[in-house]
Amino acid sequence: MIYLRYLLLGTTGTTLAVFGYLWLTLLSPFTYHPPEGLPTIKSGEHQVFVYGTLRYPLVRWLVYGRTGNPEPATLEGYRRKALDLATAPKGKVEGLLLRVSAKELARLDRYERLGIRYERTRETLSNGQQVWAYRRL
Structure with a gap:
């Protein structure tokens, strides 16, 4: 039973890490700053x-x-x-x-x-x- 709890915690942590990474790389305004001179x-x-x-x-x-x-x-x-x-x-x-x-x-x-x-x-x-x-x- 205790192994199931650790498995669930590990799965939840991995899922949160994946979603965090996707947000940071795809949607976050903090990780991309367009270079100067790009056309509007x-x-x-x-x-x-x-x-x-x-x-x-x-x-x-x-x-x-x-x-x-x-x-x-x-x-x-x-x-x-x-x-x-x-x-x-x-x-x-x-x-x-x-x-x-x-x-x-x-x-x-x-x-x-x-x-x-x-x-x-x-x-x-x-x-x-x-x-x-x-x-x-």
Whole structure:
């Protein structure tokens, strides 16, 4: 019986540690300070192509508060290279198209550590649609 109590305490502690880490890295205003000179985000809807962790509904919910209604999308002329996009003339990357508000785009920027770890670039999907995509610096 005493082992069950320690198991429960250990599981609870681990769960709290994981949630604390996720909050600190994904949502906390204390761990990301955008570099000077980043362009301001225009109000209105933004379209973002995602090809990594943001394909998962739980991650999107944690990052910007909702899972949204993503659509399948393809970016041609690239291939995935670990956590980045690499130019590949005959390549294509399957991902999702997200439609987000300016506030949600700012949260995506914080998650991707815009200006520190990633840059946000304009890309053209295979259907001709202009979207934002995050590329490693």
